[in-house]
Amino acid sequence: MEDNRLLRKSRILIAADNFRLITPLTDSLSKIQIHVRLTVSKQATAVYSDWLPDLIIVDLQTQFDHGIACLTQLKSIVQDAVPILALTGPDAVASRQAALSQGAKDILSLPCDAAEALARVRNLLELRCLHQRLRQPDATMISQDHHQTHDIQSNFCQRLARLVVYRDRDTGTHAMRMSHYAAALGRAAGLTAVESDLLQQACPLHDIGKIAIPDRILLKPAPLDSDEWSMMQTHTTIGADLLAGDDSALLRIAHDTALTHHEKWDGSGYPQGLSGESIPLVGRITAICDVFDALTSVRPYKPAWPVKDAVAAICQQGGRHFEPRLVKAFCTILPELLAIKAHYTEPKTVA
Incomplete structure (x- = not known):
């Protein structure tokens, strides 16, 4: 009920060149009496300036060039972090990447069910509310202490992380495990309490760039071929682009983890081929945690590995994939990591 009140108070501008294609979406929004x-x-730019909506939806399905031009123009005038949701077809890879490069904050592939569409719209509107509170503090906000401000920033990151959950059908437990693994390893590696807490809040955004990866790749129940793998690798730079330009410590860490969590200690990683300490420490920490969670979790193309096998694989990659010092710290705190893993288990599927 509370979520629907947020939607009803919001105004959504939809820019499209074939209204018939988006009728299911507009029908879903009208059922909850939202202002559309x-x-x-x-x-679109003229209507935006006159109406000042809380969310903009741009359809790229019919007139792609018109849609991209619309995004480019909106990007130059949109104020107060008004989010943009781009609508594409299910396999429109170029459209997704172009939309994200021009300022879209999420992608919705049509057709989709009404529940997913409303969830994405609601999430972006919540992000707008949080971003306004972060960027435009009033007198009450100025009087708040550090912990209250930190809570708002953390909530902002959690909302962003939901975009990945919606895209890859994850239950959210991967993000929870990752955030706690990273904080624990960060403490063991010498991060201060404040730094490890910031990493815990930022870490769930390490895969935010996956919102641009097509479902046929993201959800493929088999190993990726070379072209698909090349496409998957772009989630690092896309994620970094989405998180760039903010001056908060939290989002700077989120940017660094998104960009560098697939770099390797020996320089053989991606996207930049960084090596050694040129890789930010938060990226090095996230890399170990991400591999450990991936190995010990079920994936569409593989079963979960036994913990002892996963630990052995990580130890073997010390000096190659991972910083040796962090591998040693990882092994030292393994009991703590296993406690986190046990606490944030995947929910049982009921047949």
């Missing part, structure tokens, strides 16, 4: 205004792509 439709316009064609070429008039």
